[in-house]
């Protein structure tokens with residue numbers, strides 16, 4: 058499942074292809090995604106110019122705040138102000154530039170005024186594509202882990218509010234901090250030397266600071282590597298990420314700990330595979 062580094066990599070790779078371009082055709086082939094695509098999606102998007110591509114948590118936000126030219130008989134411009142074309146990759150979504158592959162599950166193809174095409178493919182259909190002018194449409198989302206406000210004090214205060222929750226589940230709680238999924242929670246807790254099953258109430262202030270520093274560092278390194286390609290993740294240009302080759306613990310149970318050499322362990326916390334070293338993580 059794409060996590061923050063993968064979505065950020067898609068954002069960075071799609072941005073140069075789409076910013077400043079106007080949308081000249083919208084081919085919506087499948088509306089039955091996790092969140093059904095409204096029937097008027099194409100009508101509302103058509104004719105608009107894309108001004109920027111941002112990311113919030115694991116959502117891509119394409120600002121399309123230009124009103125389309127009025128067309129007689131069209132109801133396309135029923136709204137004013139900033140409108141965003143929002144894309145969520147779900148479990149298996151790809152949001153790419155280029156000719157759409159001749160494969161099933163290409164749900165959306167958008168053509169730009171320079172002839173480039175942007176397409177969304179999602180075999181498992183857990184993704185989402187919609188238009189919104191309200192931030193509230195994204196639901197309750199916690200702080201961005203790469204923002205300055207995510208510091209040791211922030212996480213320590215969260216541990217006081219959720220004392221009984223395993224620290225790994227707290228780090229993965231999207232309402233607390235956004236975009237950190239299973240891979241990067243495992244890696245960050247190893248780097249911080251904190252056992253994933255530890256109750257949050259038993260995490261010290263110093264450890265909270267170490268965990269935050271580790272989360273930020275592992276996300277930054279993963280983004281620099283173009284994310285992690287485990288199954289079918291690709292960036293907007295179709296390239297695989299490389300960070301899966303740098304995992305310290307994720308899916309490496311039985312292999313020697315990169316720090317102490319003891320065999321890495323696997324357990325299940327919150328129904329997710331958890332990888333850790335009994336010697337290095339307390």
Ligand SMILES: [Zn+2]
Pocket residue numbers: 314315316317318319334335336337338
């Ligand atoms: Zn170790």
